[in-house]
Amino acid sequence: QVHLLESGGGVVQPGGSLRLSCAASGFILGSYNMHWVRQVPGKGLEWVAFVRYDGSDKHYADSVKGRFTISRDNSKSTVFLQMNSLRVEDTASYYCAKDNYWGFDHWGQGTLVAVSS
Amino acid sequence: QTVVTQEPSFSVSPGGTVTLTCGLSSGSVSTNHYPSWYQQTPGQSPRTLIYGTYRRSSGVPDRFSGSILGNKAALTITGALADDESDYYCMLYMGVDIWVFGGGTKLTVL
Numbered sequence: 001q002v003h004l005l006e007s008g009g010g011v012v013q014p015g016g017s018l019r020l021s022c023a024a025s026g027f028i029l030g031s032y033n034m035h036w037v038r039q040v041p042g043k044g045l046e047w048v049a050f051v052r053y054d055g056s057d058k059h060y061a062d063s064v065k066g067r068f069t070i071s072r073d074n075s076k077s078t079v080f081l082q083m084n085s086l087r088v089e090d091t092a093s094y095y096c097a098k099d100n101y102w103g104f105d106h107w108g109q110g111t112l113v114a115v116s117s
Numbered sequence: 118q119t120v121v122t123q124e125p126s127f128s129v130s131p132g133g134t135v136t137l138t139c140g141l142s143s144g145s146v147s148t149n150h151y152p153s154w155y156q157q158t159p160g161q162s163p164r165t166l167i168y169g170t171y172r173r174s175s176g177v178p179d180r181f182s183g184s185i186l187g188n189k190a191a192l193t194i195t196g197a198l199a200d201d202e203s204d205y206y207c208m209l210y211m212g213v214d215i216w217v218f219g220g221g222t223k224l225t226v227l
Contacts, residue, residue: 035216037163045155045163045206047216059214095162103153103168103208105175110162 002026002106004096009111012086016115020081022096022108030054030074033099036081038092039110048094049081064090086115119143121209123219129197129226137222138189139207145188150209152190154183157204157221166205167192194224202226 008020022034036048049070050059058070069082079096093112097104120142129135139152146152148170155163165174167183170190182193190209194201207219 037218044204044221045157045208045218047208047218050214050216057214061215097163100168102151102170102172103165104155104163105165105168107162107165 002098004098004106004108006094006096006108006111009094009113011114011116013117014086014088014115016086017082017084018086018113020083020094020096020111020113022079022081024077024079024096024098027098029072029077029079033101034070034072034079035097035099035104036070036079037095037097037104037107038090039095040089040092046092050099051079083113086113088115091115119211119217121207121217121219123205123207123222125220126223126225129194129201129224131197131199131226133197134193134195135197135224136186137192137194137205137207137224138186139191139209139219140189141209146185146190146209148185150190150211152183152185153208154181154190154192155206155208157206158202163206197226199226 003025005023051070067085072079093110095110096108098106122140153168154166157163171183184191204221206221
């Protein structure tokens with residue numbers, strides 16, 4: 001059974017950094033592209049970042065480009081999101097999602113990031 | 118910048134049929150956008166309903182179906198149940214490894 005478990009969220013000051021992790025189980029992570037998606041409380045979903053199955057290609061939403069870095073360690077079945085220069089508007093729940101080529105077929109439970117002074 | 122559009126809200130009677138749509142501020146939605154649909158209730162993670170325009174995710178009842186209607190992607194719910202009251206998001210693949218969500222539709226069943 002596919003399971004995605006995010007961790008690493010918390011409270012951070014503006015300008016600070018956090019590293020989110022997404023531990024995958026129930027499937028071979030190295031065979032699938034993966035994504036991070038976020039949701040500001042009470043608002044809609046926003047796609048944040050993509051990493052190809054082998055880590056060879058990465059893409060970002062304009063809102064986080066240059067500040068966030070997605071990576072993966074297939075040997076540890078984990079996907080990461082390094083978030084630097086955090087802003088108040090980055091406050092959101094962050095979900096990792098598994099890509100099945102046609103869309104996202106599994107989601108984690110999310111981890112909450114709060115950027116506040 | 119192209120915006121993915123959805124109805125902000127919709128209402129359906131129990132047992133009724135409703136079609137939610139997903140369009141583009143500029144241009145038409147096609148199967149090349151790999152439209153997908155996600156259901157979310159407050160406090161929960163999104164649940165995948167449909168991917169690749171019409172492919173139903175594992176465990177999703179066949180009351181949910183996806184299609185292209187005219188120049189938009191569509192999610193049709195037949196025989197609506199009270200449990201279907203949720204937020205529904207569509208997502209489109211915009212090419213060059215970029216994905217965009219619509220703003221979501223709040224569905225009320227009453």
